[in-house]
Amino acid sequence: MTKKVSKKRKYIKRIAGLILFAAVIAGIVHVSQQLFANDGSSESLRLQGYYLEEPDSLDIVVMGASEIMNDFCAPELYREHGLTSYPYAFAVNSVPLWKYELAEIERTQHPQILIIEANGALYTDDKLIESKDCVRLLGDNMPISANCVRYAREMSEHPMETVFPVLKYHYRWNEITDDSVKDRALMYKNGYARLRGAMTPLYRTKFSSDNIYPADDSTAPLNEKGEAYLREFLEVCKESEIPHIVFAEFPHVLDTEKAFYRHQRVNRAAEIIQEEGFDFIDFTQEIDAIGLDYQKDFFDTHHMVATGQRKLSDYIGKTLKERYGITARTQSEKNLARWEDSAELIVKFYKYYDDYTSAHADDPYKEVDYDLYDTLRTAQELKMVEP
Numbered sequence: 001m002t003k004k005v006s007k008k009r010k011y012i013k014r015i016a017g018l019i020l021f022a023a024v025i026a027g028i029v030h031v032s033q034q035l036f037a038n039d040g041s042s043e044s045l046r047l048q049g050y051y052l053e054e055p056d057s058l059d060i061v062v063m064g065a066s067e068i069m070n071d072f073c074a075p076e077l078y079r080e081h082g083l084t085s086y087p088y089a090f091a092v093n094s095v096p097l098w099k100y101e102l103a104e105i106e107r108t109q110h111p112q113i114l115i116i117e118a119n120g121a122l123y124t125d126d127k128l129i130e131s132k133d134c135v136r137l138l139g140d141n142m143p144i145s146a147n148c149v150r151y152a153r154e155m156s157e158h159p160m161e162t163v164f165p166v167l168k169y170h171y172r173w174n175e176i177t178d179d180s181v182k183d184r185a186l187m188y189k190n191g192y193a194r195l196r197g198a199m200t201p202l203y204r205t206k207f208s209s210d211n212i213y214p215a216d217d218s219t220a221p222l223n224e225k226g227e228a229y230l231r232e233f234l235e236v237c238k239e240s241e242i243p244h245i246v247f248a249e250f251p252h253v254l255d256t257e258k259a260f261y262r263h264q265r266v267n268r269a270a271e272i273i274q275e276e277g278f279d280f281i282d283f284t285q286e287i288d289a290i291g292l293d294y295q296k297d298f299f300d301t302h303h304m305v306a307t308g309q310r311k312l313s314d315y316i317g318k319t320l321k322e323r324y325g326i327t328a329r330t331q332s333e334k335n336l337a338r339w340e341d342s343a344e345l346i347v348k349f350y351k352y353y354d355d356y357t358s359a360h361a362d363d364p365y366k367e368v369d370y371d372l373y374d375t376l377r378t379a380q381e382l383k384m385v386e387p
Helices: 002-035 042-051 066-071 074-081 095-108 132-140 146-155 159-163 170-175 179-190 224-237 257-275 283-290 306-324 333-359 376-381
Strands: 060-064 085-089 113-117 244-249 279-282
Touching (some): 042 066, 042 085, 042 132, 066 306, 074 085, 074 306, 095 224, 244 257, 283 306, 306 333
16 A cells, blocks of 8 residues: 555656646746747837737737837827727738737737728738748747647748747857847846837938828729738628727828829728728828828838827827727726836937937938837936946
8 A cells, every 4th residue: 555655656746747847848948939039120029018918908909010110109199098009010011910910919908999000901012912021020929829820830831930939049049148139138027018119210211292192082903912811801800809990091101103002002902991891090191180290200201200100199099089989998006007107208218309309400311220119228228227
């Protein structure tokens, strides 16, 4: 009898040891993937910041490509309207990826409204519509889940590397002092992205705003693949439990025939979206109502700088309240304190931008080697941490 008990205890100890060993390995893989298993870009940092948000705490999620990264500011929307939000955004976020991103948003948050910037459905080049770089970027920063495995199986040429990106980024172990690793370490130490994905360039590019084409209702056809993916995604949206899914066009300057042709594709996308029962807001047609200045608020013809971002974020907050009755949900004390922190920091963020651009007003087009976003350098410039 004693021998049987002894064997049973030994067996239990072995199982417990194996479980502990597996837990340690899982922990190492998790930390490695967060800090090292990505390309070190601002897009990766922004996506990882999304997953640090307290579950079911966001009133609004804004999804899309680089227009969102430059034009939208979650802390400013909170400061002005008390609504919590986050930009699930990265450059060239093309339409085939949207259904997986929607699944991620539904898995982690249950926002009152999801705004989808339509640019990712408007590309004319098949290589942009089916961008392998974007497939990789999203996969690198998507936590392991059933949706991640589905994404890897259906979209990636290397599914195992998509689910476990540390396999392809193992070489980055020797880059532990790299700035991008420090940026991530700081964000995870804080426990959230303190600027909530906000960013702005510190200079502008030259373009002429002397000949602006007036926006109208004329249309041009979408890329064939882009339209097919858009229609597929709209069917997926019909099954979503998010109360409001709204599509939008963020402000663009219609200064050339090419820009106007893009505007016509926007109109065609809007027709398709509205025919399927979803709202579409064209903020390009509301530039005057927003109060945007072509010379001061735009970085280039399709992205804005901090001054324009501030105006549009406030305008979006007013629009969502008036049209959809969006109200602030109750937050935990811990999360409320974090949002108040972000609101204080965004004031410093905009002051830094104003002061910097005023000091360099004689050459606003001189390229700067860094942007303001959730990095160690930004934290130092804004006195968030000691230099």
